[in-house]
Amino acid sequence: MKITVAGTGYVGLVTGVCLASKGHQVTCLDVDEEKVKVMQKGKSPIYEPGLSELMQEYMGNLTFTTDYANAYKDAEVIFIGVGTPEKSDGSANLSYVYQVAKQIAQTAEKDCVVVLKSTVPIGTNDKIEQYIHDKQVHKCKIYVASNPEFLAQGTAVRDTLYASRIVIGTDEEYPAEVLVRVYEKFDAPKLKVGRRSAEMIKYASNDFLALKISYVNEIANLCETVGADVEEVTLGMGYDKRIGDYFLHAGIGYGGSCFPKDTKALSWLASFNDKEIRTVKAAIEVNDNQKLKLIKKAKKYYEDFLFLNVAVLGCTFKPGTDDLREAPSLINVPLLLEDGAHVRIWDPVGTENFKKQVPSEKIQYCQSIEDTIRGADICLIFTEWEEICNFDVNKYKQLMKHPIVLDGRNCYTLDQFEGTGVTYSSIGRKTVNDIEE
The missing domain is CATH 1.10.1040.10 (N-(1-d-carboxylethyl)-l-norvaline Dehydrogenase; domain 2)
Structure with a gap:
């Protein structure tokens, strides 16, 4: 089928590439020209395991563009996968969704199904459908369906190709039939429900x-x-x-x-x-x-962090992604800096994004865990990267000035620290080699 996907973030790009891998002709649309140029070369602009490889394998089924008029004109199915960020009052910002809906209404020339992949409040599909019909220019039938995503960053490709379920939310039979055809080659239960139920699911x-x-x-x-x-x-x-x-x-x-x-x-x-x-x-x-648990633990060992060398291992919110949204590091590192600490950070993929989020000359970014912990007075672990979980814990004793490790992700077993001389405090477990004992 001829499919257009609006938005090339984690949801949109992964959806588009996975649909292309099943034989559909997919156009991925974005407003960022530089981002589109990167994708036209077969490269993913986001860090997501397996995505670049899948893009390169199925480039023959993929088109990347900023031209929404051509992208929507004769598409059979249009997925909306743009962001719905949080507003100051906690509600969802739907401005990007409505912007795409307006463009579809102005340019679609043939019957099509518009599919909301973005996470939207209950009742949004109804409003988007009415909005499109009110602003529609050409005489064609435009249906609206809900098809929420259930992917997790770091495993998004697998979660899409081998989904636990595919929820198809429609109030009419035709768009449901179209989405069943779209997902025909996906081996997953297909649950047909009403649009509002799909949004609530x-x-x-x-x-x-x-x-x-x-x-x-x-x-x-x-x-x-x-x-x-x-x-x-x-x-x-x-x-x-x-x-x-x-x-x-x-x-x-x-x-x-x-x-x-x-x-x-x-x-x-x-x-x-x-x-x-x-x-x-x-x-x-x-x-x-x-999110403040490690800072509170650290206060047990130091009244303040003035002039202390603090090692930070991991800054993304989870391993397998360079995404920092709502990551504990974004709260904790500024607190350490405000308290006068010298902070060194290691993360395999997240440091460039962290520099943009927390610009500070007081932060030193390191290329290895060893360089990060060398001479440190305390070490805080915020992300359970495999490199951290497999790290030789004896090196904390060998390299740190004061071997105190506060593990916010329980990367290690307690037995690993017995007899090492390293004070190891994690979440919900006893502290090993506690200084106060």
């Missing part, structure tokens, strides 16, 4: 996972107080099929482009309709507090 799914993360982090904090081990606790919980073992990994909170934004958006939507989802509000509060 996305929010309900993401917010449930955020609740699960926040819950286990609160359990982890209590484990530290009462002397339990959160990893033993979650192991026991995970055997219960009603709970499952996914998203039970304690840490310093969730980040990224989805969970923070979607929890706030659903909470705002409920409040706007004179309702309250207290569990979601609690998850937001827990997550905000959890």
